[in-house]
C-alpha cells in the first residue's frame with residue numbers, strides 16, 4: 001500500500017509509540033487523525049507535526065476511546081475532514097491493575113470498537129474501498145508475569161480477536177487486513193507505570209523482578225516499533241499476522257501450528 005493520499009486514524013497517537021507511528025505515516029505522505037485522551041499533549045504534538053510536515057496533514061481529536069459515542073464521532077470527523085479512511089491503528093492502552101476494569105475497557109473493548117468502526121468506514125461490505133487495521137498487543141501475551149495479570153489478559157485478547165477478525169474479513173471479502181503488533185518493553189511513559197502503586201496495586205511488590213526483566217531483555221525505541229507498524233501497513237500480503245518486536249530478535253512474526261485436518 002503506497003501511503004501518499006491515504007488517511008490514517010491513530011488512537012493514543014499523542015505520545016509514545018502512537019506518536020512515533022503518526023510521524024512515520026506523515027513522513028510517507030499520509031494524512032493522519034490523532035485521537036487521544038490528553039488534550040494538552042495532543043495539541044502540542046499536532047503543533048510540532050504541523051511545523052515539521054506542514055499544516056493540513058494531521059488533525060488532533062480529543063477523545064476517550066472508552067466513550068463509544070465520542071469514538072464514533074472521532075472516526076466520522078476524520079472521514080469528514082480528509083474524505084476517506086484507509087488505516088486504523090488501535091494503539092491507546094493503559095497499565096492499571098488497581099482499576100483493572102478500566103484497563104479492559106481501554107486495552108480490549110475499545111480495540112474491538114475501533115476495529116468495528118474501521119470496518120464501517122473501510123469494508124467492502126459497506127461499499128467502501130478496503131484498508132488495514134493494526135491492533136496493538138504486547139509481548140506480555142507470550143511471556144506471562146505476576147506483575148500485570150489483567151494487562152496480560154487484555155493483550156492476549158487483542159491477538160485472539162484480531163486473528164479471528166482477519167479470518168472473518170477474508171471469508172467475508174471485506175477487503176480489510178487486520179494485523180497485530182506485539183512489542184516487548186518500549187521506552188515510553190507507560191513503561192514507568194510499573195513502579196507505581198497507584199497503577200500496580202498489590203502487584204507493585206513484584207516491580208524489582210519486572211525491572212530485572214527489562215535489564216535482561218532490553219528496552220526498544222518507539223521508532224523501531226513504528227518501523228514494524230509501517231511494514232504491516234504497507235505489505236498487502238499480511239492479514240492475521242502477529243508481529244513480535246524484541247531486542248534479541250528484532251522485528252519477526254509469530255508462527256502458529258496449522259489446524260490439523
Ligand SMILES: NC(=O)C1=CN([C@@H]2O[C@H](COP(=O)(O)OP(=O)(O)OC[C@H]3O[C@@H](n4cnc5c(N)ncnc54)[C@H](O)[C@@H]3O)[C@@H](O)[C@H]2O)C=CC1
Nearest residue numbers: 012015016017036037064065092093138185186188189190
Ligand atoms: N511501553 C511499552 O513497554 C509497551 C507498550 N505496549 C502497548 O503500546 C500501546 C501504546 O503504549 P505506549 O506508547 O507505551 O504508552 P503511552 O502511555 O506513552 O501512550 C499511550 C497514549 O494513549 C493515550 N490514552 C490512554 N488512555 C486513553 C483513552 N482512554 N482514550 C484515548 N487515548 C488514551 C494516552 O493519553 C497516551 O497518549 C499500548 O497499547 C501499550 O499497551 C505494548 C508493549 C510494550
Ligand SMILES: CCCCCC(=O)/C=C/[C@H]1C=CC(=O)[C@@H]1CCCCCCC(=O)O
Nearest residue numbers: 095138139140143145184185191217246248
Ligand atoms: C506496562 C508496561 C508495558 C509492558 C508490556 C510488555 O511488553 C511486558 C512484557 C513482559 C511481561 C513479562 C515478561 O517477561 C515480558 C517480557 C517480554 C520480553 C521478551 C523478550 C524475549 C526475547 O528477547 O527473546
